[in-house]
Amino acid sequence: MKRALDTARSDNFSEWYQEVVRKSDMAETSAVRGCMVIKPWGYGIWELIQAELDRRFKETGHENCYFPLFIPLDFIAKEAEHVEGFAKEMAVVTHHRLKTIDGELVPDPDAELTEPLIVRPTSETIIADSFRNWIGSYRDLPVLVNQWANVVRWEMRTRLFLRTAEFLWQEGHTAHVDRDDAFEETLRMLEVYRDFAESVMAMPVIAGEKTENERFPGADNTFSIEAMMQDGKALQAGTSHYLGTHFSEAQGIKYQSAEGDEKFAHTTSWGVSTRLVGGLVMTHGDDDGLRVPPALAPQQIVILPRLKGDDSDAPILEYCDALRKRLIASRALGAPIRAQVDKKDKNASAKRWDWVRRGAPLLVEIGPREVEANAVSVLRRDALYEGEKVKPGNTAADEFANTAASRLEDIQSAMHGQAKSFMENRIESGIAEFGALGEFFGEASEDEDGPSEGPLRWARVPWCKPAGAALEAVEAKLDPLKLTIRNAPLDQNGVSGACIFTGEEAVEEILIARAY
């Protein structure tokens, strides 16, 4: 059977991923090492992600603002763990002028900055500096801000969307009177991410707490949402941190309480990035390309006129335009329907496959027959095939216009359902001892609805939550198996039995998986 991509997921998952990103017209590599060009279809998806998250952030009381791209080097040095965590991947600005020397344009040796600036890898320190000025009294708290920005982390190996040297994200930063208030905020935003992933991205995730070794540099607690990709690997899709008073103490974010004494504010930070787009690809893509859940599709319905290049075209185009007008007048998933007529002068079936690769949820094909019968031919991207054939369904135009919204909503929930059962069927919770864990991840597993390569599953196992050296020992056991502890899910189903690492009594369950 001919598919729209050259590489199948089961052939080579990472090659497949690259091909989807490129052939769906989302992004491409750029002339700059490790940095990508996000093209309109990919950026359109990101804009919808932004719009929906932004709405949710504001609904939970946050306001947007903007802090500088550059951070003075000594700011980073103020929080010890923070330096440790980011030092190895900083882009540093050292000069402010160029000069031609021996015919070559180079940084002017006489224009060296007295203090180097770093390009933000994250903004805790520069924002803390402002918080110090903004906060004087308990009446100023909480401070709840968010910024949409680009950040730079000089990664060794990059992959489009999943790990690029520069990426787009949002970072929320808040300050609170005490631990309870800050902790509540941390969990609130984690829940915003979880719900967004599930209901908007149709990407099932598991929310939980990271182990102490996986914490954000400078955090007391780090929580994540973890999504299962179709190769069975875990993708950390969002994080929310309770920072305690680390940054407040490092940078003097103090306030006077009602009782008159001076206290450090408790801060949080939380973020998601363009990595979500990579997660979308690996959650919903298939061997014909991307499938975009309707809530995030820049065009939810693409109308493809079947043109001949003669007089017969005019009524077809007119019919398509009228249909589009009707569609965009109605709403689906809480917003006006986004529909487009692709009038490009190109073979109709070539255009069809272009849109299949991009993953537009509904494709409507209109030729003389449809115009004649006042009908439409419709393809659902999430269910392209009937057996081995692509068979558009024929429907009256009125009926289609009236049901377009519910069709889109169907697709949204079908995609979520499919991804959810994929994940749920692959989380094993019956492993009671470490040896069985090795066997579980060692064996090659195969499935009808997924790629046959690699560890297709996760394990949910009881442990005693060791710390320090004991935790290091656990990680050392997992390392040869290339396994990592993803998180301790927030919804614990009642733990019983012994820790699979130490045999001591277990206190909670954790997720174990290979990860991106």
Place this chain on the structure above:
RNA sequence: CGGGGCGUGGCGCAGUCUGGUAGCGCACCUGCUUUGGGAGCAGGGGGUCGGAGGUUCAAAUCCUCUCGCCCCGACCA
């Protein structure tokens, strides 16, 4: 940063061993034909072979250096 691989029109590749001055497929442009499922035929445009230096009468091809990309590790959202 360690190991491996690769850089030739927009994309994918052949040519490199055995130096003689660039070719194929897709894409693109023009024309004609075709049109219910990713069109056919004909004609055409576009590259000096990642970059720099060297050897040579002559370099995509040999040598040196360098940059970048991909895969596996380490690191990471």
